[in-house]
Amino acid sequence: MIGEREITVTAQESARRKRIERIIHGIFLMLGLITVGCVLLITIYLVISGIPAMRTIGLKEFLFGQKWASTAAEPKYGILPFILTSIYGTAGAIVLGVPIGFFAAVYIAKIAKGRIRWLLQSAVGMLAGVPSVVYGLVGMMVLVPGIRKLFKVPDGASLLASIIVLAVMILPSIIKVSVTALEAVPQEYEEASLAMGATPIETYFRVSVPAAKSGIAAAVVLGVGRAIGEAMAVMMVAGNAPNMPSLFESVRFLTTAVASEMSYSSGLQRQALFSIALVLYFFIMLINAALNFFLKRGNVKQS
Amino acid sequence: MKKRTVLLVVLLAVALLIVGCGPKKGGSVSTDGSTSMEKVIGALGEAFMKDNEGTTFTYNPTGSGSGIEAVKAGRCDIGLASRALKEEEKADGLVETTLALDGIAMIVSPENPVGDLTLEQIADIYTGAITNWKDVGGNDAEIVVIGREAGSGTRDGFESVTKTKDKCAYRQELTSTGDVITTVSSNPDAIGYASLASVKDSVKAVAVGGVAPSEDTVRDGSYKLQRPFVLVTKKDGKLSETAQKFFDFVTSNKANDIISKSGVVPVK
Numbered sequence: 325m326i327g328e329r330e331i332t333v334t335a336q337e338s339a340r341r342k343r344i345e346r347i348i349h350g351i352f353l354m355l356g357l358i359t360v361g362c363v364l365l366i367t368i369y370l371v372i373s374g375i376p377a378m379r380t381i382g383l384k385e386f387l388f389g390q391k392w393a394s395t396a397a398e399p400k401y402g403i404l405p406f407i408l409t410s411i412y413g414t415a416g417a418i419v420l421g422v423p424i425g426f427f428a429a430v431y432i433a434k435i436a437k438g439r440i441r442w443l444l445q446s447a448v449g450m451l452a453g454v455p456s457v458v459y460g461l462v463g464m465m466v467l468v469p470g471i472r473k474l475f476k477v478p479d480g481a482s483l484l485a486s487i488i489v490l491a492v493m494i495l496p497s498i499i500k501v502s503v504t505a506l507e508a509v510p511q512e513y514e515e516a517s518l519a520m521g522a523t524p525i526e527t528y529f530r531v532s533v534p535a536a537k538s539g540i541a542a543a544v545v546l547g548v549g550r551a552i553g554e555a556m557a558v559m560m561v562a563g564n565a566p567n568m569p570s571l572f573e574s575v576r577f578l579t580t581a582v583a584s585e586m587s588y589s590s591g592l593q594r595q596a597l598f599s600i601a602l603v604l605y606f607f608i609m610l611i612n613a614a615l616n617f618f619l620k621r622g623n624v625k626q627s
Numbered sequence: 628m629k630k631r632t633v634l635l636v637v638l639l640a641v642a643l644l645i646v647g648c649g650p651k652k653g654g655s656v657s658t659d660g661s662t663s664m665e666k667v668i669g670a671l672g673e674a675f676m677k678d679n680e681g682t683t684f685t686y687n688p689t690g691s692g693s694g695i696e697a698v699k700a701g702r703c704d705i706g707l708a709s710r711a712l713k714e715e716e717k718a719d720g721l722v723e724t725t726l727a728l729d730g731i732a733m734i735v736s737p738e739n740p741v742g743d744l745t746l747e748q749i750a751d752i753y754t755g756a757i758t759n760w761k762d763v764g765g766n767d768a769e770i771v772v773i774g775r776e777a778g779s780g781t782r783d784g785f786e787s788v789t790k791t792k793d794k795c796a797y798r799q800e801l802t803s804t805g806d807v808i809t810t811v812s813s814n815p816d817a818i819g820y821a822s823l824a825s826v827k828d829s830v831k832a833v834a835v836g837g838v839a840p841s842e843d844t845v846r847d848g849s850y851k852l853q854r855p856f857v858l859v860t861k862k863d864g865k866l867s868e869t870a871q872k873f874f875d876f877v878t879s880n881k882a883n884d885i886i887s888k889s890g891v892v893p894v895k
Contacts, residue, residue: 395777396793464806469813478769478816481799560806563799564776574799584802588662588778590690 367605374602377401377595386599392566392576394585394593401596403581403603409483409569410578410607413558414551416487417494421551422544424491425498429540432499433506434528445503452496460560463489468561475572481563483575489557494547501546505539506532542618549611553604555579578604653681654869660687660694660707663780664856667727667889668707671877674885678876682869695721698859704870706859709784723857726877727891730823730845730853731785732832734808738815741765743834746851750789752818755796760816772798773807773819784854785820820852824890845892856891 378386381401389402432444463485471480509532517527533540555577563574564584576584582597582604589597656675658668665688672684689697691708695716698706712723733749735741741764744752751757752770761767774797775782781804786792801807804821811819812829819830823840826832832840835852844850858874860866866874876882883893 393777393793464809465813468810472814479771479798479814481810559802564802565797565800574797576800584776584800585778587802588776588780593778 370602370605373598377599405566405568406578406581409575412569413486417490417551420491421494425495429499429502433503448496448499456557459489460557463561477572481574482572483569484571485561486558489561490551494550497550498543498547501543502540505536509535538618538621545615555583655683656870656873657685657703658705659697659703661691661709662688663709664707670885670889675873695859708857720862722860722862725855725857725894727856727886727893728845728853729891730840731820732823732826732840734811734830734832735818736815737831745836750791753791753795768816771817773817776800776802788852822890842892
């Protein structure tokens with residue numbers, strides 16, 4: 325008899341627990357959906373507010389027009405200079421930043437030991453934590469006058485200055501993700517390579533790096549994403565004149581085009597700024613898709 | 628139970644607060660117009676509301692042109708314009724009252740030997756007709772033209788006085804007065820414009836047509852690179868009691884301190 329009662333109590337208890345479990349599950353689901361909701365909201369809002377100006381201006385004129393003069397008596401809304409500047413700037417930052425980041429990651433993950441490793445890793449962590457306005461400020465006070473003197477150009481605020489600032493800014497993301505990927509390479513691979521008589525450096529570059537290939541690719545894509553989306557720092561060093569991109573010319577990026585004119589804009593000008601944001605968003609989406617692609621490929625390989 | 632009581636009290640307090648902040652009795656004054664006047668009119672409106680409890684002050688930043696339209700159509704009490712009224716606007720029965728004068732300083736690096744430019748030279752520099760400092764009495768160096776972003780009130784003011792609207796060839800378009808000053812101070816070949824009140828020692832304000840910029844030269848009109856901030860009202864229409872009170876307040880001596888603090892020169 326006593327035994328039976330105990331069983332019923334436990335059954336009740338377990339039903340109660342299940343109920344609580346379900347409620348908690350529901351709460352977590354809701355919290356998770358908030359993120360999804362935010363993404364959806366932003367996407368819908370951007371599309372709705374970005375489309376009208378593209379229609380008024382004409383998609384071709386908007387995307388391929390070479391002149392931007394939003395407040396002129398006869399306004400021109402061509403954003404090709406911004407698109408090209410964003411692409412060139414990001415590409416430049418990748419060309420400069422990826423080699424440095426890649427070798428730094430190999431060094432941190434495989435070669436550096438003890439205190440040096442600790443020092444490097446905390447430096448990378450700190451670099452990641454520096455607010456972008458600080459990068460911009462240092463760029464404005466040091467880099468821009470430096471470029472002016474070094475290259476004997478009248479003004480240092482240029483595409484080159486932005487590329488250098490962006491290259492430094494994407495280093496932490498590239499290094500961190502690459503280090504994680506390199507550290508995840510099974511030790512047996514390396515041991516086998518070393519046992520075959522390969523030197524450590526040969527092992528790192530012939531075995532570890534190829535094994536971590538997709539992770540490193542993801543790191544580069546992450547860097548691209550960070551570079552193309554950065555506004556504050558480049559606004560302070562790029563000069564912001566809507567010129568077609570050229571290394572020593574003052575240029576305007578997609579991000580800074582939105583940021584610099586938003587506060588006073590009105591009417592079609594404001595709508596056009598939303599359209600620029602939509603174009604930028606489209607680029608970021610492409611980059612995200614690329615990132616997912618690389619990450620997924622990495623998973624398949626490991627399993 | 629205790630917790631619930633506390634909660635109830637808090638809720639009640641919040642509810643009271645919301646009710647307390649709701650529309651109060653008392654008049655209102657609405658202004659509409661120039662975005663450049665945002666700072667000064669905002670400060671004046673705040674001071675006015677503080678002195679006259681229960682009144683509400685609104686400001687709609689739409690631009691000088693639409694502010695003038697709004698007061699003509701009766702959509703606001705006082706229109707705000709950062710330029711003098713045109714003859715045809717005056718003929719439409721509008722009256723201007725100058726609230727303050729905004730001086731725009733031409734700034735260069737302290738290392739730059741050029742200390743005096745004429746309005747024509749400034750216009751030529753900004754449109755790209757003059758590109759070297761030696762043409763205006765300086766070193767043999769390319770002029771780096773610094774300006775503000777499209778839509779900025781200072782840019783609008785500068786371009787209307789120098790008549791260079793839509794014709795300026797900027798090397799850099801910066802988004803704040805502070806950025807312009809910093810950039811000019813760090814480049815000996817740069818020239819920029821900035822609101823007179825914010826010019827610091829790190830840059831040199833050049834004389835325009837032989838007149839150095841200062842509160843006095845802006846006030847007496849001898850410094851040409853300036854524009855008026857005007858209040859626009861209807862000649863025949865009578866202001867509401869509160870609007871009249873606001874008008875009297877901002878044109879009185881009492882408002883001078885607030886006007887100066889907002890970076891512009893009071894006329895009295």
